[in-house]
Amino acid sequence: xxxxxxxxxxxxxxxxxxxxxxxxxxxxxxxxxxxxxxxxxxxxxxxxxxxxxxxxxxxxxxxxxxxxxxxxxxxxxxxxxxxxxxxxxxxxxxxxxxxxxxxxxxxxxxxxxxxxxxxxxxxxxxxxxxxxxxxxxxxxxxxxxxxxxxxxxxxxxxxxxxxxxxxxxxxxxxxxxxxxxxxxxxxxxxxxxxxxxxxxxxxxxxxxxxxxxxxxxxxxxxxxxxxxxxxxxxxxxxxxxxxxxxxxxxxxxxxxxxxxxxxxxxxxxxxxxxxxxxxxxxxxxxxxxxxxxxxxxxxxxxxxxxxxxxxxxxxxxxxxxxxxxxxxxxxxxxxxxxxxxxxxxxxxxxxxxxxxxxxxxxxxxxxxxxxxxxxxxxxxxxxxxxxxx
Amino acid sequence: xxxxxxxxxxxxxxxxxxxxxxxxxxxxxxxxxxxxxxxxxxxxxxxxxxxxxxxxxxxxxxxxxxxxxxxxxxxxxxxxxxxxxxxxxxxxxxxxxxxxxxxxxxxxxxxxxxxxxxxxxxxxxxxxxxxxxxxxxxxxxxxxxxxxxxxxxxxxxxxxxxxxxxxxxxxxxxxxxxxxxxxxxxxxxxxxxxxxxxxxxxxxxxxxxxxxxxxxxxxxxxxxxxxxxxxxxxxxxxxxxxxxxxxxxxxxxxxxxxxxxxxxxxxxxxxxxxxxxxxxxxxxxxxxxxxxxxxxxxxxxxxxxxxxxxxxxxxxxxxxxxxxxxxxxxxxxxxxxxxxxxxxxxxxxxxxx
Numbered sequence: 001x002x003x004x005x006x007x008x009x010x011x012x013x014x015x016x017x018x019x020x021x022x023x024x025x026x027x028x029x030x031x032x033x034x035x036x037x038x039x040x041x042x043x044x045x046x047x048x049x050x051x052x053x054x055x056x057x058x059x060x061x062x063x064x065x066x067x068x069x070x071x072x073x074x075x076x077x078x079x080x081x082x083x084x085x086x087x088x089x090x091x092x093x094x095x096x097x098x099x100x101x102x103x104x105x106x107x108x109x110x111x112x113x114x115x116x117x118x119x120x121x122x123x124x125x126x127x128x129x130x131x132x133x134x135x136x137x138x139x140x141x142x143x144x145x146x147x148x149x150x151x152x153x154x155x156x157x158x159x160x161x162x163x164x165x166x167x168x169x170x171x172x173x174x175x176x177x178x179x180x181x182x183x184x185x186x187x188x189x190x191x192x193x194x195x196x197x198x199x200x201x202x203x204x205x206x207x208x209x210x211x212x213x214x215x216x217x218x219x220x221x222x223x224x225x226x227x228x229x230x231x232x233x234x235x236x237x238x239x240x241x242x243x244x245x246x247x248x249x250x251x252x253x254x255x256x257x258x259x260x261x262x263x264x265x266x267x268x269x270x271x272x273x274x275x276x277x278x279x280x281x282x283x284x285x286x287x288x289x290x291x292x293x294x295x296x297x298x299x300x301x302x303x304x305x306x307x308x309x310x311x312x313x314x315x316x317x318x319x320x321x322x323x324x325x326x327x328x329x330x331x332x333x334x335x336x337x338x339x340x341x342x343x344x345x346x347x348x349x350x351x352x353x354x355x356x357x358x359x360x361x362x363x364x365x366x367x368x369x370x371x372x373x374x375x376x377x378x379x380x381x382x383x384x385x386x387x388x389x
Numbered sequence: 390x391x392x393x394x395x396x397x398x399x400x401x402x403x404x405x406x407x408x409x410x411x412x413x414x415x416x417x418x419x420x421x422x423x424x425x426x427x428x429x430x431x432x433x434x435x436x437x438x439x440x441x442x443x444x445x446x447x448x449x450x451x452x453x454x455x456x457x458x459x460x461x462x463x464x465x466x467x468x469x470x471x472x473x474x475x476x477x478x479x480x481x482x483x484x485x486x487x488x489x490x491x492x493x494x495x496x497x498x499x500x501x502x503x504x505x506x507x508x509x510x511x512x513x514x515x516x517x518x519x520x521x522x523x524x525x526x527x528x529x530x531x532x533x534x535x536x537x538x539x540x541x542x543x544x545x546x547x548x549x550x551x552x553x554x555x556x557x558x559x560x561x562x563x564x565x566x567x568x569x570x571x572x573x574x575x576x577x578x579x580x581x582x583x584x585x586x587x588x589x590x591x592x593x594x595x596x597x598x599x600x601x602x603x604x605x606x607x608x609x610x611x612x613x614x615x616x617x618x619x620x621x622x623x624x625x626x627x628x629x630x631x632x633x634x635x636x637x638x639x640x641x642x643x644x645x646x647x648x649x650x651x652x653x654x655x656x657x658x659x660x661x662x663x664x665x666x667x668x669x670x671x672x673x674x675x676x677x678x679x680x681x682x683x684x685x686x687x688x689x690x691x692x693x694x695x696x697x698x699x700x701x702x703x704x705x706x707x708x709x710x711x712x713x714x715x716x717x718x719x720x721x722x723x724x725x726x727x728x729x730x731x732x733x734x735x736x737x738x739x740x741x742x
Contacts, residue, residue, distance in 0.1 A: 106484065139516055139517040139519075140517040142514065142517045143515045143516065143517065147516065154480070154520065155512075155516070157508070159507050159508075162507065162508055165472070165473045165474070165477050165479075165480065165504070166477075166479055166483065168473075168477050168480060169478060169479060169481040169482075169484070170480045170481070170483060171480075172481045172484075172486075173481045173483075173485060173486045174484070176462065176481070177484075177485070177486075196470075198473075199468070199473025199474070200473050200476065202473070203467065203470070203477060207465075358517075358518065359513060359514055359517060360513070360552050361553070361577045362521035362576045363576050363577060365555070365608040365655050366608065366654075366655040367655070374693035374694075382518060383517070384519050385518070385519075386518060386519065386576060387485070387520060387521065388482065388485050388520070388522070388523050388576065389521065389523075389576050
């Protein structure tokens, strides 16, 4: 499959007196065809990408992979506590989607969002420091793994499924304000059976909201396989009257093109349901070894045959979009960045305890906050500036 | 249910609102309606969604005329999917709009309570002070008439338990108008607990109340009737019952100071403390169930404050009976506090016959 370059073409350019040569652009066939539900036509199966775009996507996927590995290590060292859900294996979904998002677009997801947080503008240090609960974290350490936010990124939500109608609400605001934006509302195969997901589909359809519902089907909701949780595992069809699109989530180019198609579609027609077939290497969270409900062979097979980063790297090399040197350089830069961020996340300090009662309200009218005992009244303070004033 | 005689008595009760000679009568329904209308006119971002709010003019006619005036974009009928539409409303607030999310009654808010608490109330804190949620959840709360157990619960205690929310429980038209406008303008999530039986009641209001910038402060109680022998604290419909009781007590030479909480969160302890320091006796009144209720909270606060030492007797709570609401008329009446129950409690607390 990775050798499927029979129809790939590239423009070669000689450079530096023939010592290096690389292509500035290449065209690929997606690895697996899209599947359509209630759509007359779907995204193009031929995707062009420039060298810069490709290198950027590679870098981003690699950054996510490395930062998740670091997060996992920090968790094992007990420096990250509570919940920690890793995205390793699913990178192509976030990176491919972000590649097609425009400035005015929004995204909301559940709790497997360290990668998304980084893509939406938070530095690796900001993500890792949030995981370690330090003041350099994007939520000053007050949110942790599941509650990271940034511009146009609404978290980071801990309650399975709740983010789906929230995302439809963000799409509602885009339409109301007429700002040309859409909202990507992501959830997993585990969340896909939540009633509120269907409630959101229904209202999004009735009100023609520019909402792209995306089921990241990684095959398992915690330890329950899709087949054991869902009477209908064709998640892209679950929207019923809503059109749907199945995409190979391990192919970053298919995801990019599919998302471009979806954004264009929802701005004209109302909501669409995407199913991105993907896979997670780790367990559900750091508390789950991930092997009691699936075989090690299965995990190994995906790593060897369908890894999103390796397969994309090979495509770049084959077509000359990148050289081994380019890849090595990016790998080394990413490693450096993540290592530095990890060190910072470890050495940074927590916010002072006085910030426990900071920013409970954007306009506090309660006076002092009731503390542990009646004689301990705590001060409510405001630090950041609320964005919706 | 409310007889004209009592209504007149309620009106003649002295209130600390600056009274103007030429007062106009305004029903609670109209007060809420004009509050929403004025705020929608003032701020483009304000919109209302909920079941039957548009073409039906509102299940209780609170949103009457708004759909005709503002159209489909800003007055939106939803399917019967509370969890979904509450989530959509919160998401819209995340993204900068100012939704008014109506629950046909707060009993149905239980379907959506995760969105109210986990998505609305906590997000500002979790995001370390960036994403505030300027949403109002409003609708009738508590007992109505003959609607039985699943449609009669008071949610004041549940919602006021949670930091991150502001919870308002208005009584009369002045409360309804001033506090709903304050709630809509507020940058934080507000739960606005109305009362179905009060919608049709008209109260005299001053011109100031009718002004389109009339806003009341959230978290400040109002002394409806000053007194010196006992403090009675209540919210919503129970304020009316307390005023009835106060009138009866006045006939017996007992001057009760009636405090209308207006807000459950923040709860105005200062006004209560000041009053109790004067009267030395306290009775709380609510229609909700006793366990972990509003009265319990007030008792706890008195215990933890030096006002405790001003009490000449323990505090008594008058509450709904600790049972699901029955349908049969006499049983329903026996499940909720009447004026005579408050009078009885006051006498017990004062140690008089």
